[in-house]
Amino acid sequence: MKPLTDFRTDTVTRPTAEMLAAMQAATQGDDSRDGDPTVIKLEALAAARTGKEAGLYMPSGTMTNLVAVLAHTSRAGEVLLERGAHMLNTELGGLAAVAGVFYKAIPGSRGAMDEAALREAVRPMTRNNFGTALICMENTHNGAGGAVLPLAHMQMVYELARRHGIPVHTDGARLFNAAVALGVSAAEIARHTDSVSFCVSKGLSAPIGSVLCGSRDFIERARPFRRMVGGNMRQAGSIAAAGIVALETMVDRLKDDHATARRLAAGLHGVNATLVNQAEVETNIVRVSVRASGRNATQWAEEFAQRGIAVSPADSASLRFVTHRHISNNDVDAAVSACTEIWRKR
Ligand SMILES: Cc1ncc(COP(=O)(O)O)c(C=O)c1O
Known part of the structure; x- marks a missing residue:
């Protein structure tokens, strides 16, 4: 797998x-x-x-x-x-x-x-x-x-x-x-x-x-x-x-993690504007609100896991994505595609 x-x-x-x-x-x-x-x-x-x-x-x-x-x-x-x-x-x-x-x-x-x-x-x-x-x-x-x-x-x-x-x-x-x-x-x-x-x-x-x-x-x-x-x-x-x-x-490259976080936030915002407040993404953490989807964060995390993406529920209605050295633009784009599918399935 x-x-x-x-x-x-x-x-x-x-x-x-x-x-x-x-x-x-x-x-x-x-x-x-x-x-x-x-x-x-x-x-x-x-x-x-x-x-x-x-x-x-x-x-x-x-x-x-x-x-x-x-x-x-x-x-x-x-x-x-x-x-x-x-x-x-x-x-x-x-x-x-x-x-x-x-x-x-x-x-x-x-x-x-x-x-x-x-x-x-x-x-x-x-x-x-x-x-x-x-x-x-x-x-x-x-x-x-x-x-x-x-x-x-x-x-x-x-x-x-x-x-x-x-x-x-x-x-x-x-x-x-x-x-x-x-x-x-x-x-x-x-x-x-x-x-x-x-x-x-x-x-x-x-x-x-x-x-x-x-x-x-x-x-x-x-x-x-x-x-x-x-x-x-x-x-x-x-x-x-x-x-x-x-x-x-390793300090200077943290800007790359911030850039992948912004890319992720923009992509998820494109799936549905309620998911992310892009203005709040300042560093390498992206909070995603799944409240408007009618499903809770654990269900969303399971859906992502089925698509090869591990993400943590931050609370019952939001997920936390963290970007880092092993997360590429392709990984971000795959997460956005997975989110599109999950959002459509709701
Ligand atoms: C803000 C903050 N403080 C402290 C810690 C604790 O660090 P450690 O996991 O090394 O105990 C963390 C870990 O995620 C953290 O995010």
Whole structure:
């Protein structure tokens, strides 16, 4: 059977030949015990790219977010995040269950928190209240279909937080998609946050890993928490090597993924205008509303699977397509043809 064309996520991207060669040639130090030169090089590169002083390599974006919360809050207080945030909806309650903090979901639009609601939610520490310990942003915003947070919004949030002495963390799992879409450096985005984490394992094609970046002091506070949650690795140089190649060679090509996403959105919009709002496709994620078809997202995903196309339901009435290095224009056109058939069959 023909392998599925996989639009479910960009984490399915496989390492490049250059990555595999770098992995084989990598140093084999024990990162947990003495430090490993390749991991140290990746962390320094990540810090330089985000304009921060230091970086800390971990196996996943879920872990870098969790460790960031632990290091910023020391397990007390309330965390404010946009209500569709990945940290709130998809990381299985780690904020509360592991980091021991409360959280408040702030209403937002396209992943950006409503300013008035955020101002109202910020609370000082009082006799009977821990107060706001951390504000988090997400850029690009997965739940909002890969939306890019405007820099002015990030600046507003950061200034507000600083006035209240509250730290800010940004979940930048797809930070480089945001940078490419905005035409700025990742550091230009990360100026508006104390810490930022990004994944090398998504569109950047490395097999494993995420880096948390921030001040040297913050990263030293984060280290024991990384160990606490089981994130200390041993001969991690062999995977960090792929992360270095990812940062050095795979960032500029993300624009190609954004172009295939726009092509897909235009094609699906041509099948029926209710399916996609093309203006909302800013990076490599395309949200498709199947509500008007009278069938739910699971039924649509099954129909696509029968035609060799894997796609995830995002909720009961919408699908999420993610473009990446292994999705070509031909794959996009095949998905649009499949959609035409499915739409006609409804
Ligand atoms: C916005 C966002 N944050 C964090 C993560 C978690 O990354 P990981 O799968 O490496 O734990 C993801 C994964 O898709 C994500 O989209």
